[in-house]
Amino acid sequence: MNKISFCGSIITDVIKMIPRWPDRGMLVPIGSVKRAVGGSVCNTAIDLKTLDPSIEVRAIGKVGDDENGAFAVDFMRAKGIDCSLVSRTGERPTSFTDVMTVESTGERTFFNLHGADSTLVPEDVDAAALGCDVFHFGYLLLLDGMDAPDEEYGTKAARLLASVQAAGVKTSVDIVSEQSERFARVVRPALKYCDYCMVNEIEGAMATGRDPDDLKGVCEGLIELGVREMAVVHSPGAGAALDGAGLFTRVNSLRLPDGWIKGSVGAGDAFCAGVLYAVLRGFDAELALRLGSCAAAANLSAADSVSGARAFAETMSLERRFERR
Numbered sequence: 001m002n003k004i005s006f007c008g009s010i011i012t013d014v015i016k017m018i019p020r021w022p023d024r025g026m027l028v029p030i031g032s033v034k035r036a037v038g039g040s041v042c043n044t045a046i047d048l049k050t051l052d053p054s055i056e057v058r059a060i061g062k063v064g065d066d067e068n069g070a071f072a073v074d075f076m077r078a079k080g081i082d083c084s085l086v087s088r089t090g091e092r093p094t095s096f097t098d099v100m101t102v103e104s105t106g107e108r109t110f111f112n113l114h115g116a117d118s119t120l121v122p123e124d125v126d127a128a129a130l131g132c133d134v135f136h137f138g139y140l141l142l143l144d145g146m147d148a149p150d151e152e153y154g155t156k157a158a159r160l161l162a163s164v165q166a167a168g169v170k171t172s173v174d175i176v177s178e179q180s181e182r183f184a185r186v187v188r189p190a191l192k193y194c195d196y197c198m199v200n201e202i203e204g205a206m207a208t209g210r211d212p213d214d215l216k217g218v219c220e221g222l223i224e225l226g227v228r229e230m231a232v233v234h235s236p237g238a239g240a241a242l243d244g245a246g247l248f249t250r251v252n253s254l255r256l257p258d259g260w261i262k263g264s265v266g267a268g269d270a271f272c273a274g275v276l277y278a279v280l281r282g283f284d285a286e287l288a289l290r291l292g293s294c295a296a297a298a299n300l301s302a303a304d305s306v307s308g309a310r311a312f313a314e315t316m317s318l319e320r321r322f323e324r325r
Contacts, residue, residue, distance in 0.1 A: 001133035001280045004048065007060035007125060007160075008146070009176075010086065010117050010139045011039030011095045012068040015266065015304055017103050021124075031103060036304035037075045038097055039117070039175055040138025043266045043305045047273035047295060055280060058082040058132065060125060064116040068094035079306075087124070091292045092116045099265050101303060106261040118144035122156050127163040136276060137163045138174035138269075140187050147186045154189025161193035167288045168278075170229070170286035172196035174272055175203040177227040183207045186240045192226035196279060201235040215240035216248050230285065234271045234296070237325055241275075251289035252325040254297045254318060266305025271296040274315070 015277055017031040037043070041059050049057045058079050063069030065088045072094065091120035095115035103253045129300035137157065141147060153159040161171045175187055183206040191197060191207070195231050199222075205212035208221025215233050222231035232241045240250045258316050274295035278288030294315045302308035309315075 001282075002054065003056040003058075003132040003136045003249045004136065004276065004280060005058045005060055005130055005132045006041045006045040006136050006138070008041055008117065008120070009039030009095065009142055010059070010063050011037070011097050011112070012059040012072055013038030013097050013099050013305060015099045015101055015263070015265065017105065017108045017209070017303065018103050019103055019229070021100070021102060021107075025131050034072065034304060037072050038099070038266065038305050039095065040269060042072060042076055042137070043269035043304045044136060044138065044174075044273045044276070045081050045269045046065060046306045047082050047266075048277050050306075051273065051277050051295070051312045051315060053080060056082070056132075058085060059144070060085040061126070062087050062089055062116040062120050064088065064092055064094035065090045066093050066167055068096055069116065084248065087118050091119055091261055095312055101199070101263050101265065106300065108263065108265050112142070114142070114144055118142075121145040122160040124162065125164075127160070127167045127169070130164065130167060130169055132169055134170045134172060134279060135277060136174070136272075137161060137190075138272075139176035140173060140190055141178045141180070141182060142176040147182075153193075155186055157186075158189040158193055159317040161190055161289040162190060163194070165193055170195040172198065174268070175199045175207065188225055191222065194227045195229040196232070196276075197222050198232040198234070200268055202235055204233045215250065216242065218305045219248065230279075232275055232289070232292070234292065239271065239287040239292050241289055243285060247285065249284060249289060251293060253293050254322040255325050256297060256300065256322060259302045262295075263303035264300060265303075267296045267299045269305065270299035270309065277312070290319060293314065297322070305325075
C-alpha cells in the first residue's frame with residue numbers, strides 16, 4: 001500500500017514561547033512568536049511524507065479564503081502533499097490555535113478558533129473516488145460539522161467513515177484532547193467504522209471509561225467499541241497496541257536527554273504518522289510502535305509541529321542513540 005488520504009482539521013498554529021504559566025490575573029512575557037501549520041491533516045500528512053517521500057499523500061478539508069489558509073496550503077504543497085481536495089470558503093476564517101508553550105519543559109496549552117474546517121460535512125468527500133489505501137480522519141471532537149448528530153449513524157463523522165469503508169478503503173481516526181462530556185456521544189459512533197484508532201491514554205480512557213494507566217484495558221475498550229484491525233494508545237511512558245485477534249504489544253518510550261524537548265505540539269500526530277506508515281508498509285505492531293515512539297521523539301526536538309520530522313532511517317536511528325524507559 002502506498003496511498004493515504006488525510007481528512008479533517010487544517011489549522012494554523014501561532015506558537016508563543018513563555019517562561020512559565022501565569023497565575024490567574026497575572027502577566028508573563030512572550031519570548032517569541034512563530035506561525036506554523038497545525039491540525040491532524042497538516043501535521044500527520046507532512047510527518048508521514050517526510051518519513052518516506054515515495055508515499056502518495058493527499059489532504060482533504062477546508063480553509064478560509066485568507067492569509068492563514070494560503071499559508072497552510074502552500075506549506076503542505078511545498079512538502080509534497082496533494083492539496084487538490086482542500087477547498088477554500090469565505091464562510092469562516094481558517095481555523096487557528098494559539099499554542100502557549102513553556103520554554104523550559106515544552107508543556108503547551110491550546111486556545112483554538114473553530115473555523116473553516118468545522119464546516120466540513122460528509123457530502124464534501126466523495127468516498128467512491130478516493131482511490132487510496134488508508135483514509136485517516138482527525139480530529140473527532142474538533143470539527144463541528146462532522147461531530148453533528150446523524151439519525152442513522154450517530155454522527156456525521158460516523159456516516160463518512162462508513163461510506164469510506166464501503167468503498168473498500170481502510171479507515172483510521174484520531175481524537176482531540178478535550179475536557180468535556182461529549183466523548184460517548186461523538187467518539188463512540190465513529191469507532192464502529194474504524195479499522196485503526198490512534199489516541200493518547202487520556203483520550204482513550206475518556207472514550208472507553210477505562211483507567212488511563214491501564215493501556216491494555218484502554219485498547220481492549222476501543223476494540224470492544226468497534227475498532228477492527230488495531231487500537232493504538234500512546235502515553236509519555238509507552239505505546240501499546242491490540243489487534244483484532246487479541247495480540248497485545250507494548251513498547252516503552254525513549255529516554256530523552258535534558259534539553260532535547262523544545263516543544264510537544266504535534267507529538268501525538270507524529271506518533272500517529274509513524275504507525276500509519278507501518279500500516280502502509282505491512283510492519284508488525286512492535287515495529288509500528290517503535291517507529292511511532294521515534295517519530296514522536298523527533299517531533300519533540302522542535303518547537304512547532306513538523307520541523308522535527310525526519311526520514312525513516314534517521315528517525316529509527318534515535319532508538320540506537322537513546323535508551324528506552
